[in-house]
Amino acid sequence: MTEQPVLEIKNLKKYFEGNRDILDMIMRRSPSQIQAVDDVSMTLNDNESVAVIGESGCGKSTLLRTLIGLYDMSAGDILYKGKPVSQFTKSDWKEYRRNVQVIFQDPFNSLNPKMTVRESLAEPLNIHGLDNKDERIREVLEQVELQPAEKYLNRKPSNLSGGEKQRVSIGRALILNPDVILADEPVSMLDVSTQAAVLTKMKELINDFGVSMIYISHDLSTVSYIAESVKVMYLGRFVESAETEQLLQSPKHPYTEALVSAIPIPDPTHGRERTKMSGAPRDPIDIGEGCRFRDRCPEVIPPTEIEISQTAYREIMSFMQLLQREQIGLDRIENMIGTSERTAMADALQSEYFSEELTGKNQSTLRAALTSLADDEQQIAIDTLQNRFESVCETTPPTVEPEPGWHVACHHYNDMDSADEKQTPLQHTDD
Amino acid sequence: MSDPLLEVDNLTVQYETDEGMLTAVSNASFTISEGEFFGLAGESGSGKSTMAKSIIGGLDENGVISDGSIRYRGQEIHELTDAELSEEIRWKEISWIPQGAMSSLDPLQRVSEQALEIGQVHTDLQDTQIREKLKKTFDIVGLQKSRIDDYPHQFSGGMQQRAIIALALFLEPELVIADEPTTALDVIMQDQIFKYLDQLKTELNISLLLITHDISVIFESCDSVAIMHASQIAERGTTEAVHENPRHPYAFMFKEAFPDVREPKRDLTVIEGYPPKLMGEVDYCSFADRCPWAAPECRAEEPASEPVSDDDPTHEAACVRKEEAYEMYESGITDGESEHVDSEVASTGEVD
Numbered sequence: 001m002t003e004q005p006v007l008e009i010k011n012l013k014k015y016f017e018g019n020r021d022i023l024d025m026i027m028r029r030s031p032s033q034i035q036a037v038d039d040v041s042m043t044l045n046d047n048e049s050v051a052v053i054g055e056s057g058c059g060k061s062t063l064l065r066t067l068i069g070l071y072d073m074s075a076g077d078i079l080y081k082g083k084p085v086s087q088f089t090k091s092d093w094k095e096y097r098r099n100v101q102v103i104f105q106d107p108f109n110s111l112n113p114k115m116t117v118r119e120s121l122a123e124p125l126n127i128h129g130l131d132n133k134d135e136r137i138r139e140v141l142e143q144v145e146l147q148p149a150e151k152y153l154n155r156k157p158s159n160l161s162g163g164e165k166q167r168v169s170i171g172r173a174l175i176l177n178p179d180v181i182l183a184d185e186p187v188s189m190l191d192v193s194t195q196a197a198v199l200t201k202m203k204e205l206i207n208d209f210g211v212s213m214i215y216i217s218h219d220l221s222t223v224s225y226i227a228e229s230v231k232v233m234y235l236g237r238f239v240e241s242a243e244t245e246q247l248l249q250s251p252k253h254p255y256t257e258a259l260v261s262a263i264p265i266p267d268p269t270h271g272r273e274r275t276k277m278s279g280a281p282r283d284p285i286d287i288g289e290g291c292r293f294r295d296r297c298p299e300v301i302p303p304t305e306i307e308i309s310q311t312a313y314r315e316i317m318s319f320m321q322l323l324q325r326e327q328i329g330l331d332r333i334e335n336m337i338g339t340s341e342r343t344a345m346a347d348a349l350q351s352e353y354f355s356e357e358l359t360g361k362n363q364s365t366l367r368a369a370l371t372s373l374a375d376d377e378q379q380i381a382i383d384t385l386q387n388r389f390e391s392v393c394e395t396t397p398p399t400v401e402p403e404p405g406w407h408v409a410c411h412h413y414n415d416m417d418s419a420d421e422k423q424t425p426l427q428h429t430d431d
Numbered sequence: 432m433s434d435p436l437l438e439v440d441n442l443t444v445q446y447e448t449d450e451g452m453l454t455a456v457s458n459a460s461f462t463i464s465e466g467e468f469f470g471l472a473g474e475s476g477s478g479k480s481t482m483a484k485s486i487i488g489g490l491d492e493n494g495v496i497s498d499g500s501i502r503y504r505g506q507e508i509h510e511l512t513d514a515e516l517s518e519e520i521r522w523k524e525i526s527w528i529p530q531g532a533m534s535s536l537d538p539l540q541r542v543s544e545q546a547l548e549i550g551q552v553h554t555d556l557q558d559t560q561i562r563e564k565l566k567k568t569f570d571i572v573g574l575q576k577s578r579i580d581d582y583p584h585q586f587s588g589g590m591q592q593r594a595i596i597a598l599a600l601f602l603e604p605e606l607v608i609a610d611e612p613t614t615a616l617d618v619i620m621q622d623q624i625f626k627y628l629d630q631l632k633t634e635l636n637i638s639l640l641l642i643t644h645d646i647s648v649i650f651e652s653c654d655s656v657a658i659m660h661a662s663q664i665a666e667r668g669t670t671e672a673v674h675e676n677p678r679h680p681y682a683f684m685f686k687e688a689f690p691d692v693r694e695p696k697r698d699l700t701v702i703e704g705y706p707p708k709l710m711g712e713v714d715y716c717s718f719a720d721r722c723p724w725a726a727p728e729c730r731a732e733e734p735a736s737e738p739v740s741d742d743d744p745t746h747e748a749a750c751v752r753k754e755e756a757y758e759m760y761e762s763g764i765t766d767g768e769s770e771h772v773d774s775e776v777a778s779t780g781e782v783d
Contacts, residue, residue, distance in 0.1 A: 056617055193474055196688055196690075220618070266651070268651065268670040269671065274622055278623065332578070335577075336577050
């Protein structure tokens with residue numbers, strides 16, 4: 001495409017500083033970094049609608065807030081029609097805010113309860129000094145299907161249903177004829193009977209008005225109604241992006257696969273298998289390099305030299321993660337068995353955290369690490385395990401394009417012509 | 432599945448308000464058998480939470496059971512005093528996983544202390560026995576046994592949710608009532624929770640009353656379903672029967688309003704309007720004003736819930752046009768004289 005994209009996000013990072021207590025200050029320790037958005041790039045073309053999907057805590061809302069300037073960027077840049085946001089003047093910002101509008105998640109709280117529908121819709125027009133207010137307001141109400149306009153103009157939010165409130169929010173976002181709409185879970189608080197109507201209306205308006213949209217949601221099941229392409233976000237990074245239907249049908253990244261396969265199917269005869277994933281995403285605090293999903297990935301890659309089953313390897317990796325985060329409850333184990341004797345401790349640790357049987361060098365390495373741990377030598381334990389079991393997933397996977405328009409950041413897809421090629425093709429279980 | 436565990440018969444629940452008696456549940460009937468997972472579905476304002484609360488005697492002060500009966504193993508529940516309910520039924524027979532479970536743990540008490548409190552009130556068990564039971568249940572819901580003495584803040588969100596479920600289950604109740612247990616959760620976490628519930632069904636033969644607006648979860652996880660609209664049960668039956676052959680317009684429209692990832696482009700059905708707020712006796716079909724096939728008789732009396740066919744007496748629908756409505760919907764015919772009134776918003780008085 002030769003046309004200039006409306007919005008271009010280049011290696012955007014938003015880090016927050018963690019809390020620092022007085023001891024940290026005295027010791028001159030640098031504060032921990034919360035890597036909420038970590039090196040994210042995307043382009044939004046004219047009249048395009050892209051969804052960003054992820055679980056709570058993945059950084060999608062931070063991304064949106066950074067895009068509208070509520071947060072400063074830590075690194076990278078955002079280009080609006082080729083102009084970098086980092087160099088915006090005050091009047092650039094005003095123009096940007098007029099052209100980039102937001103629809104928030106909660107229609108129950110995002111409208112001013114003291115303002116009538118007319119006042120809510122007139123406010124943006126006043127701020128930007130536009131005329132023909134009444135005409136414009138009626139036009140917009142008609143477009144979002146709140147008809148006849150007279151019926152709604154003088155109502156306050158308390159006299160509107162959830163779906164009607166969200167239509168007013170949509171109208172408010174559209175009234176300035178923006179180029180871009182950023183929608184943050186716009187239908188998640190609505191009843192299912194109105195969800196469909198609001199989504200379809202939004203999609204229609206995007207097309208009619210030639211608006212571009214970034215649609216942020218945790219719900220993959222409705223995304224096909226609004227966006228042509230999807231980006232899946234996990235702990236601050238995009239792990240996969242593709243055309244919506246393709247992605248839903250045959251996700252490539254193990255995380256996307258887990259996400260898609262956990263969506264309930266409204267059919268009692270379907271027999272979907274329950275998720276194999278355990279735990280929840282970790283906090284994005286000082287996570288450094290490496291694949292963000294490695295601590296939960298059911299397909300984490302063992303070193304080629306060692307022979308080990310995926311389940312057993314998964315257990316070792318999970319244990320290593322807990323160890324690095326200092327989350328192994330040594331005291332608790334000690335209380336449970338009533339002694340701190342090292343062999344007994346190592347036994348107890350193994351039975352608490354491991355169910356798979358290990359053999360040979362794998363077992364002896366694990367045993368050595370557990371014994372070091374029982375002696376309170378955390379670092380030695382970590383080094384021992386890392387020496388033998390370190391995975392390629394500890395390094396950040398580059399984003400590759402295995403098929404045109406389909407981007408994946410996973411070592412399984414990296415280096416496709418070598419022996420690393422993915423052994424088990426990922427498939428969406430279809431019946 | 433065998434004996435009926437819970438029988439709800441022609442239940443009517445009303446709230447006393449300034450404007451008169453507000454009907455939240457009208458003439459509702461259903462049964463839950465031993466080992467059955469039963470789903471109660473409907474939009475907000477349908478009365479499903481009121482129904483659940485009346486089962487454990489937990490209605491708000493102004494709520495009254497005006498008519499009908501709720502029997503647990505044959506025993507009339509609303510004839511028991513609050514003290515008797517606590518002693519005989521709550522927690523050890525029927526337990527409760529609340530809506531917004533994540534914020535339901537006391538942050539100042541260890542999980543084990545909260546379990547002891549429940550155990551001491553509702554059973555004669557020794558403290559050590561209570562702790563043992565809690566440990567066992569922690570293991571089932573996938574938490575480490577050694578963590579029963581942790582404080583809630585030491586758990587992640589999903590683990591807190593599981594701790595709540597462990598507390599609801601550790602006294603081995605026969606029936607668990609779960610009110611939107613996974614609504615605030617991401618899909619993966621939701622699936623993890625249901626994986627544990629499935630396991631409990633096989634291992635402990637518990638029964639579940641699952642209350643949710645999300646019918647896809649019910650179709651997947653439950654044996655039977657009742658679909659409720661503004662105080663009335665529109666249709667009920669096995670999940671297979673209701674899925675394959677829905678008869679009540681609200682039932683099939685509600686079902687078709689849900690997205691299915693297998694068909695990402697399918698048109699979703701839109702149900703205009705919202706459940707009305709009902710004052711006094713409901714002697715008409717509460718869906719009539721939203722129904723594209725409403726006929727004069729829909730407003731003449733409350734439609735009786737009747738079996739849809741002779742071969743499956745458990746599958747009932749409460750609709751005078753149950754013979755033809757679905758076929759008309761399928762072929763795109765609407766002939767009703769419905770006049771859904773978007774404008775009449777029933778202020779904020781939400782029924783459930």
